[in-house]
Amino acid sequence: MTVFQKRLAAPLADPAVLAARRAALARPHMQPLAHFAGMLREQTGRAVPDADPADGGTAARLLLLLETPGPSMPVTGFVSSDNPTPTSANLRRFLGDAGVARADLLIWNTVPFFIHAPGATNRSPRAAECAAGLALLPPLLDLLPQLAVAVLAGRFARLAMPALQAARPGMPVLAMPHPSPVYTCTDPALPRRIVAVLTEAAGLLPARRGATV
Template identity: 65%
Template sequence: MANAAELAARQALLETAGHTAPIRALARRIHEATGRPVPDPDPLDGGVEARLLLLLETPGPRMSHEHAIVSRDKSGGTGANLRRFLGAAGIARADTLIWNAVPWIIHAPGALNRAPRMAELRAGLDFLPPLLGLLPRLRVAVLAGRFAAAAEPAIRAARAALPVLAMPHPSPTYVCTSPAIPARIAAVLDEAAALLRATPA
């Protein structure tokens, strides 16, 4: 979604995508509670039918404050890495939902990237159980980065039997630091793919 036409087409899809409607409604609830913009889920992903939740940290500073969508198709290095790693693992797009531990945009327009504050993270994780309640087919959660890893207790409290895997964040900032980082991401996503293959669709 590197240009306005692609973003507009994806937004138009959202208007008729029933599988994302409950998650969009939750996003509106979060917006009303926080006063902050909350991106919608990508209608090309699995929505409430997702079997894999990929939890990132927070929407990045490049994200538009209006009509934003959480997507692997965003321009930039993180989106490119997500596409590459998920594709290499053979994880079907319809099986995935990409979300953030802090689901709202924390950056002021034009601001540089920053990590979430702990208060923001705690507040964001309060909305994770309602999200999990919308995902009856969920089979595995993958937590990307150290802030997303903080979601593990909340996930285990809500869905005790759900496998929870942790991997490094796919941002180029981390991926380029050591060959061990992409290897770890690939290994975790391969494990997630194996779990999906082992359970009924």
């Protein structure tokens, strides 16, 4: 299967799936996060993708923090491993290989709003954009009462480590390479490192009540 075919096979490339996910933003585990994203859209005047209702929402115990919404993300309006992009395809595979349960997961961006002009190529966030994104982390964390571990993907996401450690003292915060093919295709060791970090993060989650061994 070619990269293009993999992108078409992504769940959110299916209009019916996409419509169902948008409707699911009204579910209890998503309502606070959908309200938060809507508030950010109003405050910044920029597009802000929603978290994926197929993930854990406010019940998430593992926060995976990426860098910025990609230029193609307006197609779905979600920050998700199910987006029809090569980065999301990688992320689906890595999360699956690491055994991360979707019910435990919330994927978000360090800079949660779009920084790209329509049709523009991806770029790194500017200092002011990074600062604005980091300032929005504490109110996000307030919506995640069960959060137990955070994983920072990429060098800009690692800038969030002090803010996360200040907001949740003692919470493990791990760093991994960004899952974009721009990076993972340059070094065959990078996918293994990503899976190792995600596996470690999953192992740090406390057992759920009522779980059997």
